[in-house]
């Protein structure tokens with residue numbers, strides 16, 4: 001089971017897709033068990049098409065919580 005620090009959420013308004021390394025992303029060809037750091041830099045959100053820069057971890061440094069704001073949804 002992935003920890004919140006290892007799960008990354010798309011920050012685009014009205015999206016909210018969460019990348020879970022336990023699941024990977026079949027639609028984008030990312031195998032199960034792939035940590036976010038190893039996901040290709042040209043990865044795009046399977047829901048809205050946003051790039052990796054639009055993703056934030058659910059907890060820990062750089063997360064939406066650490067920055068004092070919450071996801072749009």
Ligand SMILES: [Zn+2]
Nearest residue numbers: 010015045048
């Ligand atoms: Zn998205």
